[in-house]
Amino acid sequence: xxxWDEIRTAYQVARCGTVSGAAEVLGVxxxxxxxxxxxxxxxxxxxxxxRHSRGYTxxxxxxxxxxxxKATDDQFTQLAGxxxxxxxxxxxxxxxxxxxxxxxxxxxxxxxxxxxHAKVTxxxxxxxxxxxxxxxxxxxxxxxxxxxxxxDNVVQEFFAMPIRLVASDAYIAKHGMPAGEADLGxxxxxxxxxxxxxxxxxxxxxxxxxxxxxxxxxxxxxxVVDAVxxxxxxxxxxxxxxxLHPNLHExxxxxxxxxxxxxxxxxxxxxxxxxxxxxxxxxxxxxxAACPAT
Amino acid sequence: xxxWDEIRTAYQVARCGTVSGAAEVLGVxxxxxxxxxxxxxxxxxxxxxxRHSRGYTxxxxxxxxxxxxKATDDQFTQLAGxxxxxxxxxxxxxxxxxxxxxxxxxxxxxxxxxxxHAKVTxxxxxxxxxxxxxxxxxxxxxxxxxxxxxxDNVVQEFFAMPIRLVASDAYIAKHGMPAGEADLGxxxxxxxxxxxxxxxxxxxxxxxxxxxxxxxxxxxxxxVVDAVxxxxxxxxxxxxxxxLHPNLHExxxxxxxxxxxxxxxxxxxxxxxxxxxxxxxxxxxxxxAACPAT
DNA sequence: CGGGTATTGTTCATTATTGCACGGATACCT
DNA sequence: AGGTATCCGTGCAATAATGAACAATACCCG
Numbered sequence: 001x002x003x004w005d006e007i008r009t010a011y012q013v014a015r016c017g018t019v020s021g022a023a024e025v026l027g028v029x030x031x032x033x034x035x036x037x038x039x040x041x042x043x044x045x046x047x048x049x050x051r052h053s054r055g056y057t058x059x060x061x062x063x064x065x066x067x068x069x070k071a072t073d074d075q076f077t078q079l080a081g082x083x084x085x086x087x088x089x090x091x092x093x094x095x096x097x098x099x100x101x102x103x104x105x106x107x108x109x110x111x112x113x114x115x116x117h118a119k120v121t122x123x124x125x126x127x128x129x130x131x132x133x134x135x136x137x138x139x140x141x142x143x144x145x146x147x148x149x150x151x152d153n154v155v156q157e158f159f160a161m162p163i164r165l166v167a168s169d170a171y172i173a174k175h176g177m178p179a180g181e182a183d184l185g186x187x188x189x190x191x192x193x194x195x196x197x198x199x200x201x202x203x204x205x206x207x208x209x210x211x212x213x214x215x216x217x218x219x220x221x222x223x224v225v226d227a228v229x230x231x232x233x234x235x236x237x238x239x240x241x242x243x244l245h246p247n248l249h250e251x252x253x254x255x256x257x258x259x260x261x262x263x264x265x266x267x268x269x270x271x272x273x274x275x276x277x278x279x280x281x282x283x284x285x286x287x288x289a290a291c292p293a294t
Numbered sequence: 295x296x297x298w299d300e301i302r303t304a305y306q307v308a309r310c311g312t313v314s315g316a317a318e319v320l321g322v323x324x325x326x327x328x329x330x331x332x333x334x335x336x337x338x339x340x341x342x343x344x345r346h347s348r349g350y351t352x353x354x355x356x357x358x359x360x361x362x363x364k365a366t367d368d369q370f371t372q373l374a375g376x377x378x379x380x381x382x383x384x385x386x387x388x389x390x391x392x393x394x395x396x397x398x399x400x401x402x403x404x405x406x407x408x409x410x411h412a413k414v415t416x417x418x419x420x421x422x423x424x425x426x427x428x429x430x431x432x433x434x435x436x437x438x439x440x441x442x443x444x445x446d447n448v449v450q451e452f453f454a455m456p457i458r459l460v461a462s463d464a465y466i467a468k469h470g471m472p473a474g475e476a477d478l479g480x481x482x483x484x485x486x487x488x489x490x491x492x493x494x495x496x497x498x499x500x501x502x503x504x505x506x507x508x509x510x511x512x513x514x515x516x517x518v519v520d521a522v523x524x525x526x527x528x529x530x531x532x533x534x535x536x537x538l539h540p541n542l543h544e545x546x547x548x549x550x551x552x553x554x555x556x557x558x559x560x561x562x563x564x565x566x567x568x569x570x571x572x573x574x575x576x577x578x579x580x581x582x583a584a585c586p587a588t
Numbered sequence: 589c590g591g592g593t594a595t596t597g598t599t600c601a602t603t604a605t606t607g608c609a610c611g612g613a614t615a616c617c618t
Numbered sequence: 619a620g621g622t623a624t625c626c627g628t629g630c631a632a633t634a635a636t637g638a639a640c641a642a643t644a645c646c647c648g
Contacts, residue, residue: 001374002320004298004366020595026296029637034597044374046381047563051446052428053595053644059430059564060386061377068373072298072366079362080295080338083355087340092354134346136353151613152345269341270353314625323607328627347614347625445643 003043009036010048011069014062018055090275091119097131098124098142101221102262105161105240106142109286113279120275133267139276140283141265145198148263154271156280158262159287162239163201164254169247170231178234181252184209188233193219201236201258240290262287297337303330304342305363308356312349384569385413391425392418392436395515396556399455399534400436403580407573414569427561433570434577435559439492442557448565450574452556453581456533457495458548463541464525472528475546478503482527487513495530495552534584556581 001007012022013033023030037056041048048062058066086092094113098106103126114122131137134152148155167177178187191214192202205214216232218224228235234251236258242248264283270276295301306316307327317324331350335342342359343350352360380386388407392400397420408416425431428446442449461471472481485508486496499508510526512518522529528545530552536542558577564570
């Protein structure tokens, strides 16, 4: 049963009882309606209507079709309403993905967004592999580092996240607080296991900290925080993370070069939807509040 | 939500995941599929699919459409099965209409037909007004008299129903059995109230029976039978009716000119259906059995 | 009875849709 | 790394669907 349009035409004829009426409702010429009916009947091998001078009346088969098509029409109308409404409102899933180390910052922000839009469900994905926007795996991605440049992705500046060099109470109790930048040579650092890391603070560390000062190396950025809190050494943590832990203290004023540029990335197909736009606006507001400088 | 064909296209794309696959299933070029999707999305204002190098994946709106369209596809497939099967099988309503006086003959015939085709429901309509085939009021009509000549109606000879001049026991007890055709002038007749009746036996009666012999006139043919049985006079009744009532006796040999030609009439749209064909065949067989002469 | 208005049905010109060919890109396999 | 296969996207020509006009018929109403 192909050609659903002909069914729709037949449905309208069954409703109206006349070809002319159906043609007007459908916005086509009545000759088109006649041809649709003829084609459909020929394909089915059964007459759907009895022709007479006052119009078309449905046979049993036509009445059956009327019932089914009526239900279909309702379904499609509701579907169109849902889809159009969905495009305009903020509801359904909103999938956000980012690097793991942004979780402490993003989680409360996304929670606030969810509370502001009751009908939306937040799915916040972090993971080793990059979730790909073009496969529909996420609506919004927060990426770090160089400006992403993928086709079909629309990229916006988010903000440059300040990174601070901190020490924990546990470390200070053991080794004392560094007196200043010049004193750092006498202290230990929690380093990155990835020697190729292009994070600006890691580059600075490779240039200014000797390998024997780095007695504790981790791969995941989340583990750096844990190591610093445990007192394994000085370490770089995002500003927001430091503020969350009272026992972390800034060792020296953060350098601008340490800042990590963040990007908001969305797929072009979803970028215009109000849901994504609302999310982007919310995120940028949160960034302004957290880091007015940028 | 017009253009159901585009929904069908989108449904197939959602199922296959690729434009090419959907195009093959639908039997159209993949460019057509792309254009359908584009048009549908433009109309809805929402992206149904995310395009990427491996194909199309449905967005939430696309997934919603998939669900609805899947149900629709099932419905239409079932509908097509029902309609096609209905054209081939003998089931559903079968509406037969005739003049009232044929009811005694037709009723047992139609009963047998119903018993032979358990899935069919017989609706036997008689009434003052003519039920019109072109409005779908009946599938098969049995008409009497001149050969009907309406466009869109296919007419077949049924048979010439013998009409007999009979008297009841009650009449004979009162007036005696007429001795022969020559003796009829001394008897009473149950006549027709309709002076313009073109039934051949009524014409014969106007020519051969004086008005004062007709002391009892009725309009409905059914009432003639009742009157004859009651002994109101001699009267013309169909052969089958006489056979049903043992107290009716033929007064004189039936003349050929009295016979009423009957016609089987169907609407051209329904004439080819097996249901109607089966009914026509059954009726003609019954006619042969009841009246082998014709 | 006769004109007016509804309907369906058919033919021809127009329009829109479709199919085809090609280009470009990505993924996969060797 | 390179070749191949598969996919999407777009311009252009062929095709099929559509729309307009006209004919024919039945019905309604005065």
